[in-house]
Amino acid sequence: MRRQPLQCPFCENLLRPPVDIRFKSLEITGGICTCRAVYVFDRRGHNLGEIYLNALTFLCKGDIDRALMLMPEDFEEETLDYEIHSNTISRREDKSGRTGKLFFVRLKNL
Numbered sequence: 001m002r003r004q005p006l007q008c009p010f011c012e013n014l015l016r017p018p019v020d021i022r023f024k025s026l027e028i029t030g031g032i033c034t035c036r037a038v039y040v041f042d043r044r045g046h047n048l049g050e051i052y053l054n055a056l057t058f059l060c061k062g063d064i065d066r067a068l069m070l071m072p073e074d075f076e077e078e079t080l081d082y083e084i085h086s087n088t089i090s091r092r093e094d095k096s097g098r099t100g101k102l103f104f105v106r107l108k109n110l
Helices: 050-061 065-067
Strands: 019-024 026-032 039-043 075-083 087-090 099-107
Touching: 026 050, 039 050, 050 065, 050 075, 050 099
Parallel strands: none
Antiparallel strands: 019 026, 026 039, 039 099, 075 087, 075 099
């Protein structure tokens, strides 16, 4: 898939580039879509476990206990390659290590 503008994989809304967010004990780079999906950015794509937990915690309004109790059937998730300079995404995996990753997550029961 070729690069396209940053958009939510769940509702296809165009999104702003990730920003630094401080919320309770979380410090992340990401954002929120109007469909209530959250996205978290990993600059090098090497800390996906950490951004996975951060995204779930952010989705649960900072409640890490609730985030840890979520089951896979409770949410939808998508990981995309992200180029910060052009604010574009791609679904094909970049093996060069030059692009970051955006992890999107949204609760199924809105």
